[in-house]
Amino acid sequence: MALLVLKFGGTSVATIPAIENVANKVSQEIKLGHKVAVVVSAMAGVTNQLVSYCSSISQLYDSKEYDAVVASGEQVTSGLLALALQKRGVKARSWQGWQVPIVTNDVHGKARIKGVETDTLHESLNTGEVAVIAGFQGIAPDGRITTLGRGGSDTSAVAVAAALKAERCDIYTDVDGVYTADPRIVNRAKKIPRISYEEMLEMASVGAKVLQTRSVELAMKEKVPLQVLSSFDGKLGSDLPGTMVMDEAEIVEQEVVSGVTHSRDEAKVTLRQLPDVPGVAAKIFGPLADSAINVDMIVQNVSADKAKTDLTFTVTRADLPKTLDVLKGVAAELPGLQVESSADVSKVSIIGIGMRSYVGVASRMFKTLAEKGINIQVITTSEIKVSVLIGEEYTELAVRALHSAYGLDQE
Amino acid sequence: MALLVLKFGGTSVATIPAIENVANKVSQEIKLGHKVAVVVSAMAGVTNQLVSYCSSISQLYDSKEYDAVVASGEQVTSGLLALALQKRGVKARSWQGWQVPIVTNDVHGKARIKGVETDTLHESLNTGEVAVIAGFQGIAPDGRITTLGRGGSDTSAVAVAAALKAERCDIYTDVDGVYTADPRIVNRAKKIPRISYEEMLEMASVGAKVLQTRSVELAMKEKVPLQVLSSFDGKLGSDLPGTMVMDEAEIVEQEVVSGVTHSRDEAKVTLRQLPDVPGVAAKIFGPLADSAINVDMIVQNVSADKAKTDLTFTVTRADLPKTLDVLKGVAAELPGLQVESSADVSKVSIIGIGMRSYVGVASRMFKTLAEKGINIQVITTSEIKVSVLIGEEYTELAVRALHSAYGLDQE
Numbered sequence: 001m002a003l004l005v006l007k008f009g010g011t012s013v014a015t016i017p018a019i020e021n022v023a024n025k026v027s028q029e030i031k032l033g034h035k036v037a038v039v040v041s042a043m044a045g046v047t048n049q050l051v052s053y054c055s056s057i058s059q060l061y062d063s064k065e066y067d068a069v070v071a072s073g074e075q076v077t078s079g080l081l082a083l084a085l086q087k088r089g090v091k092a093r094s095w096q097g098w099q100v101p102i103v104t105n106d107v108h109g110k111a112r113i114k115g116v117e118t119d120t121l122h123e124s125l126n127t128g129e130v131a132v133i134a135g136f137q138g139i140a141p142d143g144r145i146t147t148l149g150r151g152g153s154d155t156s157a158v159a160v161a162a163a164l165k166a167e168r169c170d171i172y173t174d175v176d177g178v179y180t181a182d183p184r185i186v187n188r189a190k191k192i193p194r195i196s197y198e199e200m201l202e203m204a205s206v207g208a209k210v211l212q213t214r215s216v217e218l219a220m221k222e223k224v225p226l227q228v229l230s231s232f233d234g235k236l237g238s239d240l241p242g243t244m245v246m247d248e249a250e251i252v253e254q255e256v257v258s259g260v261t262h263s264r265d266e267a268k269v270t271l272r273q274l275p276d277v278p279g280v281a282a283k284i285f286g287p288l289a290d291s292a293i294n295v296d297m298i299v300q301n302v303s304a305d306k307a308k309t310d311l312t313f314t315v316t317r318a319d320l321p322k323t324l325d326v327l328k329g330v331a332a333e334l335p336g337l338q339v340e341s342s343a344d345v346s347k348v349s350i351i352g353i354g355m356r357s358y359v360g361v362a363s364r365m366f367k368t369l370a371e372k373g374i375n376i377q378v379i380t381t382s383e384i385k386v387s388v389l390i391g392e393e394y395t396e397l398a399v400r401a402l403h404s405a406y407g408l409d410q411e
Numbered sequence: 412m413a414l415l416v417l418k419f420g421g422t423s424v425a426t427i428p429a430i431e432n433v434a435n436k437v438s439q440e441i442k443l444g445h446k447v448a449v450v451v452s453a454m455a456g457v458t459n460q461l462v463s464y465c466s467s468i469s470q471l472y473d474s475k476e477y478d479a480v481v482a483s484g485e486q487v488t489s490g491l492l493a494l495a496l497q498k499r500g501v502k503a504r505s506w507q508g509w510q511v512p513i514v515t516n517d518v519h520g521k522a523r524i525k526g527v528e529t530d531t532l533h534e535s536l537n538t539g540e541v542a543v544i545a546g547f548q549g550i551a552p553d554g555r556i557t558t559l560g561r562g563g564s565d566t567s568a569v570a571v572a573a574a575l576k577a578e579r580c581d582i583y584t585d586v587d588g589v590y591t592a593d594p595r596i597v598n599r600a601k602k603i604p605r606i607s608y609e610e611m612l613e614m615a616s617v618g619a620k621v622l623q624t625r626s627v628e629l630a631m632k633e634k635v636p637l638q639v640l641s642s643f644d645g646k647l648g649s650d651l652p653g654t655m656v657m658d659e660a661e662i663v664e665q666e667v668v669s670g671v672t673h674s675r676d677e678a679k680v681t682l683r684q685l686p687d688v689p690g691v692a693a694k695i696f697g698p699l700a701d702s703a704i705n706v707d708m709i710v711q712n713v714s715a716d717k718a719k720t721d722l723t724f725t726v727t728r729a730d731l732p733k734t735l736d737v738l739k740g741v742a743a744e745l746p747g748l749q750v751e752s753s754a755d756v757s758k759v760s761i762i763g764i765g766m767r768s769y770v771g772v773a774s775r776m777f778k779t780l781a782e783k784g785i786n787i788q789v790i791t792t793s794e795i796k797v798s799v800l801i802g803e804e805y806t807e808l809a810v811r812a813l814h815s816a817y818g819l820d821q822e
Contacts, residue, residue, distance in 0.1 A: 016467050050487060056427050057494045065497070068505045069490035072483035076461065079480035083468045086476070094479045098509065099554060143510060 001033040002167035003125065004237070007135065007157035010044035011174040012231035013077045021231065023084035025172070026130060028236055030090055037121065037131040037164060039157040040081055042073025047136075047150075059321055063108030067137075067147045071097070074134035074153070082132045092130040095121070097137035097145070102156065104138035104146045110292050111138055111146035112214075113155065116163035125164075133160060151212030158215045162222035169219070169226050170237035171211060176230035177243035178203065178210055180408040181260045185396050188409040192258060196248035199258050200226075202351045202385040211245075219245065248353060256361060257352035257406040262399050264346045264392060266296075267320040268377065269313055269327070272338040276309040283333065284311070287326050293319045297347070297380045297389060312378060314389060317343050345377065346395045349387040350402055362386045368405040374398055412444040413578035414536065415648070418546065418568035421455035422585040423642035424488045432642065434495035436583070437541060439647055441501055448532065448542040448575060450568040451492055453484025458547075458561075470732060474519030478548075478558045482508070485545035485564070493543045503541040506532070508548035508556070513567065515549035515557045521703050522549055522557035523625075524566065527574035536575075544571060562623030569626045573633035580630070580637050581648035582622060587641035588654035589614065589621055591819040592671040596807050599820040603669060607659035610669050611637075613762045613796040622656075630656065659764060667772060668763035668817040673810050675757045675803060677707075678731040679788065680724055680738070683749040687720040694744065695722070698737050704730045708758070708791045708800060723789060725800060728754050756788065757806045760798040761813055773797045779816040785809055 006029065008022050022038075029036050041047075050070045054061045078094035085092035097104075100121060104111035124131050135153025138146045148155050154171060161169035175183075177191040178200065195203075197220035204213040210228050219226050229235065229242025274280055281300075288295055293315055301310040315323050320343060331337045355361050365386055369376060374397065378389035390398055403409060417440070419433050433449075440447050452458075461481045465472045489505035496503035508515075511532060515522035535542050546564025549557045559566050565582060572580035586594075588602040589611065606614075608631035615624040621639050630637050640646065640653025685691055692711075699706055709724040726734050731754060742748045766772050776797055780787060785808065789800035801809055814820060 016464060019468070053427060053487070053491055054494060057430070057491060058498045061494050062497055065490040065493045065505055067490075068493075068507070069487050072486045075483045075486070076464070076480050079476040079478075080464055080468060082476045082479075083465060083472050086473055087469045094476055096479070096556070145507070 001035070003035040003037075003164055004029060005037045005039065005157050005161035005164065005166045005169045006237060007039040007153060007169065007171045008041065008231060009153065009171075009173045010041040010047070012172050013040055013081065014044035016080070018231070019077065019080050019084050022081060022172070023088055023090075025231070025236060026085060027088045027090050029238060030128075030130065032238060034238070035125045037125065037133060037160055037166070038081065039133045039135040039153055039160055040074060040077040041135050041153040043077055046073040046076070060325070064144050067108045067145050071134070071137040071145045071147050074136050078132045078134040085130055085132070090130055091128055092132055093124065095131055095133045097134055098139040100133060102138040102159070104140060104148070106140040106142065106144070106146070107292055108140070108144070108146055110149040111140065113138060113148070113159045116159050118163045121164065151209070151215075154212040154215035155218060158218045158222070158224055158226070161224045162218065166224065168237070169224050170242075171226060171228050172231040172237070173210060173228060174230065174232065175210060175228070176233055176241065177228055178245075178259070180258065181399055181403045182262065185262075185399050186260075186403045189403065190408065190410045192243050194244050194246060194251045195258060196251055196353050197245060198248060198384055199351055199353050200245045202349070202382065203259060203261050216245065223247070254354040255352055256354040256358050257350045257408065259351050260348065260399050260402045260406070260408065261351065262346055262348045262395050264395065265316050265318070266314050266345050266347050266389065267317045267341060267343040268345045268389065269315065269320075269323060270340040271311045271327075272340065273305070273308050273336045274311055275334065276307055280334070281311070284327070284330055287330055288323065291322060291326050293323055293326065297378050297387065299378050314345070314347070314378070344392045345389050346392045347387050347389050348395065348398045348402065349385055350406065351385045353384050355384050364405060365402060368401050369398060372397055372401050412446070414446040414448075414575055415440060416448045416450065416568050416572035416575065416577045416580045417648060418450040418564060418580065418582045419452065419642060420564065420582075420584045421452040421458070423583050424451055424492065425455035427491070429642070430488065430491050430495050433492060433583070434499055434501075436642070436647060437496060438499045438501050440649060441539075441541065443649060445649070446536045448536065448544060448571055448577070449492060450544045450546040450564055450571055451485060451488040452546050452564040454488055457484040457487070471736070475555050478519045478556050482545070482548040482556045482558050485547050489543045489545040496541055496543070501541055502539055503543055504535065506542055506544045508545055509550040511544060513549040513570070515551055515559070517551040517553065517555070517557070518703055519551070519555070519557055521560040522551065524549060524559070524570045527570050529574045532575065562620075562626075565623040565626035566629060569629045569633070569635050569637070572635045573629065577635065579648070580635050582637060582639050583642040583648070584621060584639060585641065585643065586621060586639070587644055587652065588639055589670070591669065592810055592814045593673065596673075596810050597671075597814045600814065601819065601821045603654050605655050605657060605662045606669060607662055607764050608656060609659060609795055610762055610764050611656045613760070613793065614670060614672050627656065634658070665765040666763055667765040667769050668761045668819065670762050671759070671810050671813045671817070671819065672762065673757055673759045673806050675806065676727050676729070677725050677756050677758050677800065678728045678752060678754040679756045679800065680726065680731075680734060681751040682722045682738075683751065684716070684719050684747045685722055686745065687718055691745070692722070695738070695741055698741055699734065702733060702737050704734055704737065708789050708798065710789050725756070725758070725789070755803045756800050757803045758798050758800050759806065759809045759813065760796055761817065762796045764795050766795050775816060776813060779812050780809055783808055783812050
């Protein structure tokens, strides 16, 4: 008998029959004798609808009100799943973020969890009741509703699992595991049975949309074993059919490159005629950080004019309008600054923990792309990852070529 | 400078443009120098969608979870209206029921407001901030979300107005006032400029869907002047274009009959072969009351068998399945009891505070209906109202005939 946290994403709870399917899975785990907390997302499409309501009123909305609006989606599914469980004779109740409470900081729209109160949850679980927790949401110290940013329900689930000291956190989604590449693009992509937190982290951060980055970080920090699996193939988490995300030490055989990922949610900003003096980068990235804009790739070039420099960086497409807005303020202090931006770029990455012990991995990437005539705009690397920014129209071509080049194609 | 509470119903906030229209009205009142609290319903159609989600999982759902699900609709509109006000340069924030807090009892699905905490609301209003309060919802003493029953946002608005000691509570809706009959049925129906709480109460309770019964009771008890007016005709509450609901003493000219109303939300239950002994009514209506089922008309007939009697009563159509369920339990203790039910009935009423000082008002009603060949199934009366239950298909015919018979037709 274990304590499990099961998380079901938007497509898993998209309709009433889908919610009934989820209730069946939860019931099966209860029948096996487990204690179960469930974290649910909003029904697929609902969050987008709510976000579009906010955006259609104002592009630069008050994040406090945005949070009140969008958090409602998870509230609905938590109640509906509790009802579906009760119908099956399983005791269940819904918990909103503020009821648990899941306390966050006050960075509305992208809040971070500070703590999950577990006393009342444990009381409820000990009576055999399933706790159905609304994901994605929490409560700020001042009592306002917060949300954790897109995909935040994964983080809710991991935080709850860590706080409850759960044996495993099963992330049910619409794919049956983590693949060597997006199977919609690479039809010879393979499911990865076991992957390290570090690799998963890089995958999540570069656009394999299976798990939210922060959820993996948190799982790694708190040593919560994660499983990514499908809601739709009739398989149960306790039979371990998905991809286990776990400690590197527990994975015996390492590939040089585990996977090729891509992200289209990228926008490129280039600043020209930037004075090449100390402190100028801080003048730019300070205000961006203050506005909670996450800057990803950064590259600085030498300009023709020696006293000036060019700087290119990337942000998510959603953050581009806000970024340009912040840069307007910055430009006032930097006369002559030119700001260019483009959203038709995408990022392609190769990831592998084995990369650390092999040489020539990156150069094979550049050679492969060059052979296909793909121009590389920006390069960034980490110990276990190489990412390149390319024109969006080359995305599929690049991913397929790299998948073959690193021997990942399924036989 | 007054403190006003404005309430906007589902059709008034049905779309983003509708919400922008509401924001314009609120801004105008702010520009006139008033302090404004707004109470909003869910966007039209949303609550029905959420209720149908619950019903499709289970007809006999847990009301606690039902409340968590359906309360989400008002959460969305409160946030969106706050955003729309901010866009107009008006300070505003949303308040959920649990944030105010609006404390209710724990009768989930039909909760009653026990109190509205106003200290923090007053603080907010005193800074010139509009308080946008989610209607229809509150928080039970155990911290679970409650809802007040359909139309409960009116009650939220009046409770907030009473607690804040507001000068007036404007109920913006999709009609421009209270009419002598439903204008969709009687095209010669007239708008009533002033109506007493008592008459409005009878109108609300018999199906003029403009205001929820409890909201009028509460307004009468707390002496909150109410105005019913339209969101859509470009008129502002402070110009008093709608129907004022006020103290009888303030209305000079009284009609004998002020209006003719009808309700199709009726179901009839007949119990046959009921033992004609003391205590039997309590055996039936006790359990129904325990299940929070509101019984409306009741009539008891003599049966052919002297030791037995027949009893007929009405409930809302929504309560019929639950009613029949409760009666199954009752039937176990009363052998031979036969339960019959029908939902194809409607209730038609004439209402007028002047009725108290005139005779022959009811008999004119029965004569008018007889002339049209309409069979009366049940009759109930109060000091200022006569109601009859008739076959649903006669509804329009009856309402039109009565409207003419009492001289209400517009010239």
